[in-house]
Amino acid sequence: MIELIHLIKKFGDLTAVNDISLTVPRGEFFAVLGPNAAGKTTTIKILSGLIKPTSGCARVGGFDVQTHPLEARRKLAYVPDFPFLYDKLTAWEFFRFTGQLFQMHDERIEIVGRELITRFNLEPFVNKPIEGLSHGTRQRVAIVSALLHDPEVFVIDEPMVGLDPHHARVVKDVLKERSLAGMTVFLSTHQLSVAEEMADRIGIIHQGRLIAVGTREELRRQSGASGALEQTFLALTAQEANLVEEKGPDKLSALGRKA
Numbered sequence: 001m002i003e004l005i006h007l008i009k010k011f012g013d014l015t016a017v018n019d020i021s022l023t024v025p026r027g028e029f030f031a032v033l034g035p036n037a038a039g040k041t042t043t044i045k046i047l048s049g050l051i052k053p054t055s056g057c058a059r060v061g062g063f064d065v066q067t068h069p070l071e072a073r074r075k076l077a078y079v080p081d082f083p084f085l086y087d088k089l090t091a092w093e094f095f096r097f098t099g100q101l102f103q104m105h106d107e108r109i110e111i112v113g114r115e116l117i118t119r120f121n122l123e124p125f126v127n128k129p130i131e132g133l134s135h136g137t138r139q140r141v142a143i144v145s146a147l148l149h150d151p152e153v154f155v156i157d158e159p160m161v162g163l164d165p166h167h168a169r170v171v172k173d174v175l176k177e178r179s180l181a182g183m184t185v186f187l188s189t190h191q192l193s194v195a196e197e198m199a200d201r202i203g204i205i206h207q208g209r210l211i212a213v214g215t216r217e218e219l220r221r222q223s224g225a226s227g228a229l230e231q232t233f234l235a236l237t238a239q240e241a242n243l244v245e246e247k248g249p250d251k252l253s254a255l256g257r258k259a
């Protein structure tokens with residue numbers, strides 16, 4: 001389970017995350033959408049414990065990521081849009097290193113690693129140094145290393161960037177299977193089709209605020225727009241932009257607009 005409680009992040013005068021509260025229950029596949037600079041990555045970085053919120057808190061499996069970082073991180077996997085990998089290691093060495101960080105037994109690393117390597121078609125690459133791998137292959141290595149310890153919560157920023165259609169399908173299938181088995185997925189994307197196909201619920205962030213949360217159908221009703229998620233997304237973000245222009249962001253907060 002993920003809990004974001006009155007999360008605020010300011011960078012100087014800029015409020016990148018503006019009082020976001022949200023609960024994502026165990027096993028839910030949650031997609032977060034939003035225009036550029038809306039605050040998605042900042043929210044994800046706070047959730048992953050990489051940056052500190054100005055106020056409010058983020059919990060993973062009941063543990064505050066700031067006050068109980070080790071407990072929270074044990075339950076969490078985070079794949080950024082441009083993952084950091086140890087380039088001089090081979091993919092297999094990197095998997096063993098990651099598994100050991102999560103205190104997995106060597107035997108377990110071998111068994112789970114082999115399953116994932118096969119599933120993600122990584123056999124031809126696992127004994128080569130990571131520095132020579134293509135972007136899409138590196139992305140698959142990052143996803144495998146994040147899934148290795150069987151996390152309770154899987155956070156991923158732009159998962160399909162650089163993946164060919166076949167491997168995008170593999171990633172979608174594996175994440176959906178894991179979420180059906182109880183893993184909570186929190187995914188940020190600009191690919192509306194991914195959210196539309198995969199997510200149980202979708203959240204839309206606009207200028208740091210969570211302006212809408214719900215199932216695909218609930219968001220469609222809220223937007224008043226018919227058709228694909230693209231129309232819903234454009235209608236909701238345009239309505240919010242108009243509201244901000246009419247009332248100003250401070251008045252919206254004063255009116256108690258749900259963040």
Ligand SMILES: Nc1ncnc2c1ncn2[C@@H]1O[C@H](COP(=O)(O)OP(=O)(O)OP(=O)(O)O)[C@@H](O)[C@H]1O
Nearest residue numbers: 011014015016034035036037038039040041042043
């Ligand atoms: N370290 C930082 N210092 C100053 N401003 C920052 C920092 N990190 C993010 N920001 C600002 O916070 C705002 C939100 O950025 P964020 O990366 O969270 O947006 P995003 O929704 O992920 O955008 P995109 O879809 O373009 O990736 C932006 O205005 C960004 O410039």
